[in-house]
Amino acid sequence: xxxxxxxxxxxxxxxxxxxxxxxxxxxxxxxxxxxxxxxxxxxxxxxxxxxxxxxxxxxxxxxxxxxxxxxxxxxxxxxxxxxxxxxxxxxxxxxxxxxxxxxxxxxxxxxxxxxxxxxxxxxxxxxxxxxxxxxxxxxxxxxxxxxxxxxxxxxxxxxxxxxxxxxxxxxxxxxxxxxxxxxxxxxxxxxxxxxxxxxxxxxxxxxxxxxxxxxxxxxxxxxxxxxxxxxxxxxxxxxxxxxxxxxxxxxxxxxxxxxxxxxxxxxxxxxxxxxxxxxxxxxxxxxxxxxxxxxxxxxxxxxxxxxxxxxxxxxxxxxxxxxxxxxxxxxxxxxxxxxxxxxxxxxxxxxxxxxxxxxxxxxxxxxxxxxxxxxxxxxxxxxxxxxxxxxxxxxxxxxxxxxxxxxxxxxxxxxxxxxxxxxxxxxxxxxxxxxxxx
Amino acid sequence: xxxxxxxxxxxxxxxxxxxxxxxxxxxxxxxxxxxxxxxxxxxxxxxxxxxxxxxxxxxxxxxxxxxxxxxxxxxxxxxxxxxxxxxxxxxxxxxxxxxxxxxxxxxxxxxxxxxxxxxxxxxxxxxxxxxxxxxxxxxxxxxxxxxxxxxxxxxxxxxxxxxxxxxxxxxxxxxxxxxxxxxxxxxxxxxxxxxxxxxxxxxxxxxxxxxxxxxxxxxxxxxxxxxxxxxxxxxxxxxxxxxxxxxxxxxxxxxxxxxxxxxxxxxxxxxxxxxxxxxxxxxxxxxxxxxxxxxxxxxxxxxxxxxxxxxxxxxxxxxxxxxxxxxxxxxxxxxxxxxxxxxxxxxxxxxxxxxxxxxxxxxxxxxxxxxxxxxxxxxxxxxxxxxxxxxxxxxxxxxxxxxxxxxxxxxxxxxxxxxxxxxxxxxxxxxxxxxxxx
Numbered sequence: 044x045x046x047x048x049x050x051x052x053x054x055x056x057x058x059x060x061x062x063x064x065x066x067x068x069x070x071x072x073x074x075x076x077x078x079x080x081x082x083x084x085x086x087x088x089x090x091x092x093x094x095x096x097x098x099x100x101x102x103x104x105x106x107x108x109x110x111x112x113x114x115x116x117x118x119x120x121x122x123x124x125x126x127x128x129x130x131x132x133x134x135x136x137x138x139x140x141x142x143x144x145x146x147x148x149x150x151x152x153x154x155x156x157x158x159x160x161x162x163x164x165x166x167x168x169x170x171x172x173x174x175x176x177x178x179x180x181x182x183x184x185x186x187x188x189x190x191x192x193x194x195x196x197x198x199x200x201x202x203x204x205x206x207x208x209x210x211x212x213x214x215x216x217x218x219x220x221x222x223x224x225x226x227x228x229x230x231x232x233x234x235x236x237x238x239x240x241x242x243x244x245x246x247x248x249x250x251x252x253x254x255x256x257x258x259x260x261x262x263x264x265x266x267x268x269x270x271x272x273x274x275x276x277x278x279x280x281x282x283x284x285x286x287x288x289x290x291x292x293x294x295x296x297x298x299x300x301x302x303x304x305x306x307x308x309x310x311x312x313x314x315x316x317x318x319x320x321x322x323x324x325x326x327x328x329x330x331x332x333x334x335x336x337x338x339x340x341x342x343x344x345x346x347x348x349x350x351x352x353x354x355x356x357x358x359x360x361x362x363x364x365x366x367x368x369x370x371x372x373x374x375x376x377x378x379x380x381x382x383x384x385x386x387x388x389x390x391x392x393x394x395x396x397x398x399x400x401x402x403x404x405x406x407x408x409x410x411x412x413x414x415x416x417x418x419x420x421x422x423x424x425x426x427x428x429x430x431x432x433x434x435x436x437x438x439x440x441x442x443x444x445x446x447x448x449x450x451x452x453x454x455x456x457x458x459x460x461x462x463x464x465x466x467x468x469x470x471x472x473x474x475x476x477x478x479x480x481x
Numbered sequence: 482x483x484x485x486x487x488x489x490x491x492x493x494x495x496x497x498x499x500x501x502x503x504x505x506x507x508x509x510x511x512x513x514x515x516x517x518x519x520x521x522x523x524x525x526x527x528x529x530x531x532x533x534x535x536x537x538x539x540x541x542x543x544x545x546x547x548x549x550x551x552x553x554x555x556x557x558x559x560x561x562x563x564x565x566x567x568x569x570x571x572x573x574x575x576x577x578x579x580x581x582x583x584x585x586x587x588x589x590x591x592x593x594x595x596x597x598x599x600x601x602x603x604x605x606x607x608x609x610x611x612x613x614x615x616x617x618x619x620x621x622x623x624x625x626x627x628x629x630x631x632x633x634x635x636x637x638x639x640x641x642x643x644x645x646x647x648x649x650x651x652x653x654x655x656x657x658x659x660x661x662x663x664x665x666x667x668x669x670x671x672x673x674x675x676x677x678x679x680x681x682x683x684x685x686x687x688x689x690x691x692x693x694x695x696x697x698x699x700x701x702x703x704x705x706x707x708x709x710x711x712x713x714x715x716x717x718x719x720x721x722x723x724x725x726x727x728x729x730x731x732x733x734x735x736x737x738x739x740x741x742x743x744x745x746x747x748x749x750x751x752x753x754x755x756x757x758x759x760x761x762x763x764x765x766x767x768x769x770x771x772x773x774x775x776x777x778x779x780x781x782x783x784x785x786x787x788x789x790x791x792x793x794x795x796x797x798x799x800x801x802x803x804x805x806x807x808x809x810x811x812x813x814x815x816x817x818x819x820x821x822x823x824x825x826x827x828x829x830x831x832x833x834x835x836x837x838x839x840x841x842x843x844x845x846x847x848x849x850x851x852x853x854x855x856x857x858x859x860x861x862x863x864x865x866x867x868x869x870x871x872x873x874x875x876x877x878x879x880x881x882x883x884x885x886x887x888x889x890x891x892x893x894x895x896x897x898x899x900x901x902x903x904x905x906x907x908x909x910x911x912x913x914x915x916x917x918x919x
Contacts, residue, residue, distance in 0.1 A: 070577045099578035104546055104588060111538060139508045140537035146731070146759070148784065149587010150542060194758040197735035197767065293584070297635035320632040321584070322787040324762060325794050329635065346586065349760040356763050 045089075045121040050113040051081040052157075054106040055456070056099060056466040057397065057429060058475070063238030064428055068264035069292040071238070073098030075429060076466070077397040078105035078154065079456060080113060080161040084121050091165025092455040095157040095368040096396040101150070102466065108154030111141065116158070125166040129189040132159055132374040136191070148346040152371055159372030160402070164452035174452040175405040178373070179215060179412045183208035186413070190377035194349050198356060204381050211416045218412045226443025227407045228418065229425040230258030230288070232395055235277070237262040244273060248280040255441035257285055258313070258422055264291035267306060274310040283311075286422075290316035293344070297326045301333040314338035314362055321345060327359035340364050343393035347371070348378045355386035362420070364393045367402035376406060380414045389419065395426030400437045401453035404444040432460035483527075483559040488551040489519040490595075492544040493894070494537060494904040495835065495867060496913070501676030502866055503536070503833070506702035507730040509676070511536030513867060514904070515835040516543035516592065517894060518551060518599040522559050529603025530893040533595040533806040534834040539588070540904065546592030549579065554596070563604040567627040570597055570812040574629070586784040590809055597810030598840070602890035612890040613843040616811070617653060617850045621646035624851070628815035632787050636794060642819050649854045656850045664881030665845045666856065667863040668696030668726070670833055673715070675700040682711060686718040693879035695723055696751070696860055702729035705744060712748040721749075724860075728754035731782070735764045739771040752776035752800055759783060765797035778802055781831035785809070786816045793824035800858070802831045805840035814844060822853045833864030838875045839891035842882040870898035 056076040066072070076099055082091040095105055112135055116124070124131050135155060136142070144151045167174040178186065183205045192201060231254075234247035244261075251259050261277055263270040270289075277287050289312045295303060300318035315337055319326050321344035331339040338361030345351055345365060354360045363383045370376050383390045390410055392403035407423045415421075423444065430436035433456055435449040447453055463471045497503050498510040514537050520529040533543055550573055554562070562569050573593060574580070582589045605612040616624065621643045630639060669692075672685035682699075689697050699715055701708040708727075715725050727750045733741060738756035753775055757764045759782035769777040776799030783789055783803060792798045801821045808814050821828045828848055830841035845861045853859075861882065868874035871894055873887040885891055901909045 070581065073578060073581070097578070098581045100549060100576065101546070101579045101582045101589060104542055104549075104582065107545065108539070108542055108588070111542075138538065140511060140535070141539045143508065143511070143536045144539045144542065144588050144591065145586075146782065148583075148760070149589065150546070150582050151539060151587065153582065194734055194761060194764070196737075197764060296632055299634075320787045322586070322785065323632060323791065325791050326632070326635060326787075344584065347760065349758045349764075353761065353763050 045084055045086045047082055047116045047119050047121060047124070048085050049083045050110065050117060051083070052106045052109045052113070053079040053461050054102050054466045055079050055461060055464045056102060056472070057464055058471070059428070063236060066236045066238035067262040067290065067292040068237060068294040070098060075397045076102040078102055078109050078157050079461070080109050080157045082113070082116065082161045082165055084165070086121065089165070089169060091161040091168065093157050093159070093161030093164055093372070093452070094398060094454060095153040096399055097153070104150050105153050105157065108150050109157045112151070112154045113158045121165070121169070124162060125169055128163065128166060129374060131162060132191065132372065135159065136371065147349070147371065152347065153369060155371045156368050159374060160368065160452060160454060163373045164454050168451040171450050173405060173447045173449060175408040175412070175447070178409040179219065183212065186377060189374055190381060191348060191371065191375045192378055195352055195378060195382065198352055199382055199385050203385070207381065207384055208413065211413055214416060215412050218416065222408055222411060223446055226440060226445050227404065227411065227423060228421070228443050229423045229439060230260060230286070231256050231425050231427070232260045233427045234259050235261035237265060241272065241276060245276050245280060248277050252280060252285065257442060258288060259285065260288040260290055260316070262292065263289045263307065264294040264303070267303060270307060274307055278310045286313040288312060288314050288316060288340070291318050293317045293320055295319050297323070297329055300330050304330070304334045304337060308334070308337060312337050314340040316340040316364070317343070322350065324350070324353040324357050324359050327354065328357040331359055331361065338362055340391070342366065344369065348375050348382070351379045352382055355382055355388055360388055363388050363390045365390060366393045367399060367406060380406070380410055384415045389421045390415070391421055392423050394424035395428065397429055398433060398454060398456070400425055400430070401433055401435070404437050404447060405452060407444070408446060432456050483522055483524045485520055485554045485557050485559060485562070486523050487521045488548065488555060489521070490544045490547045490551070491517040491899050492540050492904045493517050493899060493902045494540060494910070495902055496909070497866070501674060504674045504676035505700040505728065505730040506675060506732040508536060513835045514540040516540055516547050516595050517899070518547050518595045520551070520554065520599045520603055522603070524559065527603070527607060529599040529606065531595050531597065531599025531602055531890070532836060532892060533591040534837055535591070542588050543591050543595065546588050547595045550589070550592045551596045559603070559607070562600060563607055566601065566604060567812065569600060570629065570810065573597065574809065585787070585809065590785065591807060593809045594806050597812060598806065598890060598892060601811045602892050606889040609888050611843060611885045611887060613846040613850070613885070616847040617657065621650065624815060627812055628819060629786060629809065629813045630816055633790055633816060633820065636790055637820055637823050641823070645819065645822055646851065649851055652854060653850050656854065660846055660849060661884055664878060664883050665842065665849065665861060666859070666881050667861045667877060668698060668724070669694050669863050669865065670698045671865045672697050673699035675703060679711065679714060683714050683718060686715050690718060690723065695880060696726060697723065698726040698728055698754070700730065701727045701745065702732040702741070705741060708745060712745055716748045724751045726750060726752050726754060726778070729756050731755045731758055733757050735761070735767055738768050742768070742772045742775060746772070746775060750775050752778040754778040754802070755781070760788065762788070762791040762795050762797050765792065766795040769797055769799065776800055778829065780804065782807065786813050786820070789817045790820055793820055793826055798826055801826050801828045803828060804831045805837060805844060818848055818852045827858040828853070829859055830861050832862035833866065835867055836871060836892060838863055838868070839871055839873070842875050842885060843890060845882070846884060870894050
């Protein structure tokens with residue numbers, strides 16, 4: 044039998060803090076990082092690649108946790124693992140000693156995501172198809188068996204989930220053809236990082252519009268006068284019909300969020316993203332009620348499916364921004380897509396960081412084909428950083444993700460990138476230590 | 482100036498899985514563990530001790546995270562740190578790169594708890610008083626400045642918190658005297674671990690009653706027929722006036738929880754503890770509504786103050802079981818006590834594990850003296866395991882914690898215990914590896 048022969052975990056960090064790419068009101072100096080997992084097998088040339096995303100310090104904790112999480116996979120039959128992707132997820136998740144450190148949240152959950160993302164990548168590569176197609180060719184029963192529905196049955200049972208998916212089977216082929224023509228719509232955040240000057244902001248907004256984007260997102264929340272000026276610039280460039288989104292990255296308490304967003308209402312934002320603590324379901328619901336018709340978006344720090352269940356129950360979100368490397372891989376992502384469809388909330392996944400765009404394109408495409416069947420109010424994040432490190436980087440054209448065709452989950456990174464940016468001993472970091480006495 | 486000279490972090494694990502002490506429906510084989518922090522200073526004989534609690538694997542992750550969390554303290558002025566315990570907490574908590582891994586949850590938050598518990602221990606030792614007295618002698622303004630009220634101001638402002646505490650200042654001395662006579666009431670969980678036989682259960686219940694306990698707690702949720710039989714034994718020993726609590730350790734979905742608890746209603750349980758996911762605010766509220774008058778208790782996995790805020794807002798809890806080593810130390814514990822008093826929910830802290838009893842006795846005593854001023858419906862957990870490893874173990878007499886008198890937070894462990902049980906190279910683990918080929 045073919046089996047998993049080894050697990051390699053790399054702590055890889057990129058020095059993004061040098062250019063303030065990614066800077067916002069909460070995170071001023073992130074070094075975009077990944078705890079990167081390679082599952083090797085004894086089949087010629089077949090490996091699985093996955094990761095979780097962090098912003099620097101602590102990436103070593105995720106890497107160490109991923110090593111522990113992946114340990115039970117060594118020596119295991121690859122056919123068996125890839126043949127029941129729900130079973131392997133539940134087995135790893137059920138380790139009660141590691142569970143104590145969550146459950147289903149924080150470092151151990153990020154590590155589970157990294158490992159199970161690699162298992163899903165492996166399964167798609169062995170099937171010779173991109174992940175979106177692997178999912179799109181699974182039956183409703185197979186999808187629901189893979190999904191983590193624990194703690195969700197008060198709002199969505201297995202049977203209801205199957206019925207929901209069964210209702211979307213008939214149009215799958217047609218929707219694939221449609222997306223092969225149009226791509227999946229995305230928006231750009233590259234323009235609006237908080238550390239950028241007004242001139243750079245204006246130039247990047249103009250560039251985005253010229254490239255076909257209809258949405259632009261700005262970081263806000265550090266200084267209201269700055270926000271008013273910056274939103275003015277963006278709205279001027281976008282014109283009245285473009286969509287402006289604003290993102291506070293959790294800096295406000297609930298009353299302050301309401302007040303601040305109302306002060307920016309004149310710029311007609313489509314949504315306010317992460318207005319407060321990502322854990323505050325009832326807080327988001329209160330903000331949503333107060334700032335309507337401005338939408339409320341959150342989810343990149345949505346720790347698990349139980350949080351999203353409540354967000355939907357409480358009517359707290361207009362847009363669900365799940366994260367492919369924070370939720371426990373495709374297994375838990377599936378559950379959140381099912382819940383979102385059940386409550387009729389559009390999913391607009393969080394991306395950017397390291398490789399998140401590469402992952403979420405598969406999820407959005409699959410959602411349209413097999414879960415929601417809708418593009419209404421849906422637009423996936425795209426950030427133009429760090430794609431050069433990926434073997435199969437995502438391709439965006441005219442404001443849309445082009446459907447990936449390479450087998451897998453697009454998670455594999457170049458060996459040279461690992462060698463340069465592995466921390467602390469990759470060639471980049473070793474060299475910088477030498478010159479800067481870091 | 483006196484300063485912090487070094488940080489020592491020990492991964493210490495006790496082999497409790499051998500005797501099934503601590504076994505429940507979710508956690509069948511925990512090895513009770515602590516990531517233990519020692520902050521040394523250059524003042525003769527003055528150190529600070531703190532820890533977080535885990536159940537085995539992954540304790541190394543908490544230890545590694547605690548080293549990172551504590552790093553900014555090295556070389557710092559001890560007078561300054563202990564003079565503004567809110568400022569040092571906020572400084573450590575604000576590390577945006579580590580924050581990304583939570584925020585305020587999981588491994589990085591457990592590690593923050595370990596480190597800041599040690600800072601609070603250090604502050605109490607330098608003041609020459611037990612922690613409960615350090616807190617009880619702080620003014621309302623000082624307490625509120627130390628408390629982490631971020632993300633809470635929609636339900637409790639700084640001014641409201643000060644007013645609440647100011648209303649309890651007058652009776653402080655009298656309540657201290659009262660507790661010095663009576664102790665603080667506790668209940669025992671030692672009787673009811675799931676792995677114990679019926680005979681052992683009966684004997685331990687009888688022993689508990691003989692020792693003066695009015696409350697006994699049983700683990701449930703693995704098998705309904707077993708639960709019916711075991712609850713019958715406990716109720717028979719307790720008689721109709723004793724209090725029986727049941728604890729499911731998160732094994733149920735919401736509908737199953739309601740059904741199962743109703744099937745045990747005939748044994749008149751005081752509360753059902755952790756009926757479902759600890760993150761499920763709305764789920765707990767639904768269960769509480771359905772099983773009343775049986776109370777709902779939760780909190781040992783309550784990840785942070787934002788979770789508790791919502792539990793109170795939603796009317797989800799009859800008893801708040803905060804955990805001294807999962808919340809971000811006394812700073813965040815203070816916030817939850819303030820919220821609980823504001824919403825008039827009794828706090829009955831989670832204890833047991835390694836050293837949690839030693840910590841929470843201080844918190845319960847302080848709550849009565851300075852926050853809630855009430856003992857109604859309040860009873861603190863007590864489990865009779867592992868106290869021998871502590872330099873100042875808690876003392877329980879006639880079903881009540883006797884007020885600790887030694888300076889500090891009672892968190893210091895014996896050097897010999899660290900040498901024996903540090904993992905993996907302490908004498909116990911090295912010896913076991915040799916004999917069992919572990």
